[in-house]
Amino acid sequence: MNISEHVVATDVLVVGAGMAGSFAAIRARELGAETVIVEQGKSGFCGMGARGMHQLRVVLPEDDLDAVMEGTVKECEYIIDQDYAEMAIKEMWDRFQDLLKFGIKFREDESGQIEWFFMDTYFPEFKQRCTTWEPMGGHVQLLKLKGEAIRRGVKVLDRIFIVDLLTVDGKVCGAVGFDTIKGDFYLFKTKAVVLACSGSIGPGHGMPQLTGDGWAMALRAGAELRSMEFANSVVGAGVPRVSGPFFVHLYSSPMPDYPITNAMGEEFLEKYERTRKIPGGRLQAGPPWLRQGLAMLREIREGRGPCTIDWRVPDMGNRLREYYASYFNKVLVQMKHSGITLDKSVGVLNLGIVSGQGGGIRINVNAETTLPGLCAAGIASDQLGAVSHSTLCGLAGAAITGYRAGESAAKHALAQPKSDVISAGQVNQLKNEIYAPLGHKQGVLSNDIRSGVADAWINIDIREEPRLKKAQEQLEELGKETPKLSADDPHELVKCHKVKNLILYSQATAEAALLRCETRLGHYRLDYPMTDNKNWLKWVINRQVGGELQTYVEDIPIERWKYKPEPVVFDPLEPSKKEAS
Numbered sequence: 001m002n003i004s005e006h007v008v009a010t011d012v013l014v015v016g017a018g019m020a021g022s023f024a025a026i027r028a029r030e031l032g033a034e035t036v037i038v039e040q041g042k043s044g045f046c047g048m049g050a051r052g053m054h055q056l057r058v059v060l061p062e063d064d065l066d067a068v069m070e071g072t073v074k075e076c077e078y079i080i081d082q083d084y085a086e087m088a089i090k091e092m093w094d095r096f097q098d099l100l101k102f103g104i105k106f107r108e109d110e111s112g113q114i115e116w117f118f119m120d121t122y123f124p125e126f127k128q129r130c131t132t133w134e135p136m137g138g139h140v141q142l143l144k145l146k147g148e149a150i151r152r153g154v155k156v157l158d159r160i161f162i163v164d165l166l167t168v169d170g171k172v173c174g175a176v177g178f179d180t181i182k183g184d185f186y187l188f189k190t191k192a193v194v195l196a197c198s199g200s201i202g203p204g205h206g207m208p209q210l211t212g213d214g215w216a217m218a219l220r221a222g223a224e225l226r227s228m229e230f231a232n233s234v235v236g237a238g239v240p241r242v243s244g245p246f247f248v249h250l251y252s253s254p255m256p257d258y259p260i261t262n263a264m265g266e267e268f269l270e271k272y273e274r275t276r277k278i279p280g281g282r283l284q285a286g287p288p289w290l291r292q293g294l295a296m297l298r299e300i301r302e303g304r305g306p307c308t309i310d311w312r313v314p315d316m317g318n319r320l321r322e323y324y325a326s327y328f329n330k331v332l333v334q335m336k337h338s339g340i341t342l343d344k345s346v347g348v349l350n351l352g353i354v355s356g357q358g359g360g361i362r363i364n365v366n367a368e369t370t371l372p373g374l375c376a377a378g379i380a381s382d383q384l385g386a387v388s389h390s391t392l393c394g395l396a397g398a399a400i401t402g403y404r405a406g407e408s409a410a411k412h413a414l415a416q417p418k419s420d421v422i423s424a425g426q427v428n429q430l431k432n433e434i435y436a437p438l439g440h441k442q443g444v445l446s447n448d449i450r451s452g453v454a455d456a457w458i459n460i461d462i463r464e465e466p467r468l469k470k471a472q473e474q475l476e477e478l479g480k481e482t483p484k485l486s487a488d489d490p491h492e493l494v495k496c497h498k499v500k501n502l503i504l505y506s507q508a509t510a511e512a513a514l515l516r517c518e519t520r521l522g523h524y525r526l527d528y529p530m531t532d533n534k535n536w537l538k539w540v541i542n543r544q545v546g547g548e549l550q551t552y553v554e555d556i557p558i559e560r561w562k563y564k565p566e567p568v569v570f571d572p573l574e575p576s577k578k579e580a581s
């Protein structure tokens with residue numbers, strides 16, 4: 001293969017053209033920094049944003065901000081940085097106004113006002129205010145954001161896969177990657193980098209292009225990851241054969257009258273304090289998915305599986321259709337393609353995975369990482385503990401952290417008198433590593449290693465010490481195979497690097513999950529089923545030192561913050577009954 005070389009110099013490099021990357025680039029440019037976005041695919045059509053843009057959480061200035069704050073801290077089960085939460089809740093309205101300025105539309109009522117709806121949370125007294133993107137599904141909105149970035153002078157380079165960061169004296173000063181079609185080598189010389197290249201929802205689940213590249217790059221460069229045990233894998237429920245099965249069950253939760261039962265025919269959600277129907281109201285939807293998944297897992301674990309949903313109740317087909325069409329129309333399309341007729345079905349709940357989105361590259365309130373010159377945003381970052389389905393997660397969190405990352409990166413870049421001199425040796429070494437698989441004609445295929453990682457994930461998802469240790473062994477063995485990876489074109493080369501990233505972030509997740517000896521949020525430890533607010537108000541940190549992964553805990557500075565849980569150990573499904581000190 002004939003490989004040309006390109007050198008791109010800029011103040012700020014943003015990796016990833018999703019919601020977080022677009023906001024970062026727009027803000028960096030607004031502050032006067034020369035800015036380039038680089039995207040592995042076609043910008044606007046890749047990543048979670050292109051697929052997942054249904055509702056946007058918003059807080060209005062006139063909302064009860066204290067109630068939102070308390071609700072958010074509780075939703076995040078006290079792992080969120082409360083300094084960030086307070087600031088971000090206030091900033092949500094500004095980012096929403098930015099979206100409106102960029103020409104993005106949200107559903108309106110008959111009088112032309114934005115239509116709000118409210119999602120239940122774990123806490124009956126707190127509901128999240130949401131609006132619906134118009135149209136739903138992200139590429140229309142992402143293209144508007146891209147247009148806005150370009151209009152302001154941001155350069156967008158598509159189909160370039162970033163493999164690694166460059167550092168000088170521990171400071172990030174660039175990145176290397178290659179063209180995913182032609183294979184050309186790209187060297188980016190920059191004063192600051194924003195990693196906004198998302199995370200991963202596991203090796204076998206729906207979005208193979210997202211393999212935690214930012215997490216892995218950050219680790220290799222020396223930055224810290226935080227809360228990786230929450231970054232992935234919520235045990236959930238689904239219907240086989242429907243893509244995105246998780247949602248079929250859980251989005252239909254607001255309709256209370258279809259039976260969700262265990263093998264004994266018991267409506268098991270009713271047995272648990274946190275998953276039962278609210279008197280006079282509806283079954284909780286939204287964030288309590290985590291708890292519903294946990295309840296189901298407990299039923300199966302205690303020998304009362306499988307669990308099923310019976311949709312054969314009068315008019316259920318039409319009611320689901322009406323519900324999904326008004327809110328989640330893609331699910332309808334998925335059902336149509338899969339040939340499932342819901343009102344003739346009994347769905348078997350199984351263990352599905354959806355991103356927990358609570359961990360990633362550790363950032364501070366300004367979206368700076370622990371490495372100078374490196375910022376992170378959106379799912380690539382840990383969003384300071386804003387977990388999946390909480391007020392500050394998802395697209396709102398991506399906009400807020402993206403904006404802050406762009407601002408910090410621009411300030412850092414503009415304060416540097418000149419670019420660092422990048423060592424030719426470092427670049428050459430990385431270049432050799434990037435293209436090495438092209439030289440291995442009889443090597444190992446990335447797909448084979450990927451299947452191995454998927455197997456290891458079964459042991460990471462169903463968490464208990466022997467399984468997690470087994471996963472670690474599996475991942476270590478797979479890691480030994482990666483020097484033999486083989487590729488014969490740029491597409492296969494991308495997959496080789498992605499599978500290496502997949503292994504590295506999976507190792508970080510397994511180590512973090514092994515260390516946290518309790519159950520909290522989407523981290524379910526079968527051997528430690530209690531939530532432990534006495535001993536586990538801690539963050540788990542991963543870092544790579546000399547190529548070795550180190551994992552350790554750090555106390556959450558809860559004493560400094562307003563909202564503190566009772567220091568008790570309790571069953572997360574039945575807290576009111578089984579609290580024990």
Ligand SMILES: Cc1cc2nc3c(=O)[nH]c(=O)nc-3n(C[C@H](O)[C@H](O)[C@H](O)COP(=O)(O)OP(=O)(O)OC[C@H]3O[C@@H](n4cnc5c(N)ncnc54)[C@H](O)[C@@H]3O)c2cc1C
Nearest residue numbers: 016018019020040047048049052054055162378379394395
């Ligand atoms: C099915 C689904 C439904 C969802 N629904 C909602 C919802 O209704 N409301 C809500 O608030 N949130 C929702 N979410 C979550 C939301 O979509 C994400 O939180 C948000 O889009 C994250 O934005 P991001 O910019 O961090 O990442 P992404 O949108 O994933 O963007 C990251 C970009 O980086 C690129 N990239 C990755 N690796 C590299 C690399 N090595 N080199 C170059 N580029 C790279 C990717 O191709 C991608 O374009 C949903 C998610 C899913 C999967």
